[in-house]
Amino acid sequence: MYVPPHFDEPDRAVLHDLIEKTALGVLVTHGASGLDANHIPFDLDRTQGKHGTLRCHVARSNPVWTDVTTGDEVLVVFRLADAYVSPTWYPSKHEAHKQVPTWNYLVAHAHGRITVQDDEGFVRRNVARLTRRHEADQPVPWKMGDAPKDFTAALVKAIVGLEIEITRLVGKAKLSQNKTAQDMRSAGETLVAQGDRQIGQAMLDAAARKPTDPRP
Template sequence: MYVPAHFEENRPDTLRELIERYPLGILVNVGENGLDANHVPFEFDTAAGPHGTLRAHVARANPVWREAAGQPEALVIFRGPSAYISPNWYPSKHETHRLVPTYNYMVVHAHGRMVIREDEAFLRGLVARLTRRMEAQAGEPRPWRMGDAPPEFIAQLLEHIVGIEIEVTRLVGKWKLSQNRDARDRLGAIAALEALGDDESRAVAAAMRAAPPELG
């Protein structure tokens, strides 16, 4: 990923927070037909390994876990909020007319090697933890639990999934938040995003306020 210095985000806690808040990752690996990508929700164990460990499960019918035997290198992409930025929102545009549209976004690339886990204890524990977390995020007053389903049904489903464990070797973060614009242009874009009022626009505006500017 191309990361200009003014868009680089390397604070470990900030990178981990995005992964934990937006756990649906894009798992990219090399398969027999070239690059492959799968959209998978991940558990992130920040205490396992120097950069943390990602865990997930896929359908046994999905070839990704077999491909990992020959090509274990993997990249998982996590994306936070993003928003289109109109040049009309920059005051300097109305003076110079030398600005173009862009997109602001926050992403983390997690690099590592896939290890396949087929043992039932691993799978059962992983599914239980992911379920608890996702139900909590959904705000369910009575969260669904694995115990709500018949044991034989859960056991049958576990036979049809395979676990993936990726010890992260490198985290790369890019926070593209108009840090290369001057203060009045940044504030103009922030105000426009806040006026749009949707959750994603507001989240990008908040991140832009928090991002240290490259220029004064």
């Protein structure tokens, strides 16, 4: 991923937060059958490994787990938010007319080594963690014990676990940081007003951290 210095997000904790808020990642593999991409919900363990460890499960019928070999390098892409940015939202456009459209976004790329975990215990733990996390906000959270044991056992046997040790974590926060703070604020406020709150608020936060615009 191309990351100009002004869009670089090097803070590991910030990137871990982004991964956990996104949850659904795109697992990119290059196995025996060539390039492949699978959209999978991941659980992040921040404590295991230098950059953390990702865990997930896939259907046994999904060829991804037989197409790769333990130790293969893979990439997981997490996109938290994105939005189109019109040049008309920048006050400077109406003064000098030297602005063009762009697309802003918040992403993290987790490079790592994959391990196939065809193990019932691993799969059960992964399903339980993901369930607890995503059911936490429900009025009555669903848990694995709510389903009949034989039904759950059959489903567990139909899935395979994957574990990815993150070896490199790259983050990009493209928030118009190459513009003035005034332009960033104006575009951010417009995005929030039209419902793109996550990316808009991120732009407003970045604008607040930017030095005051110099005045002639």
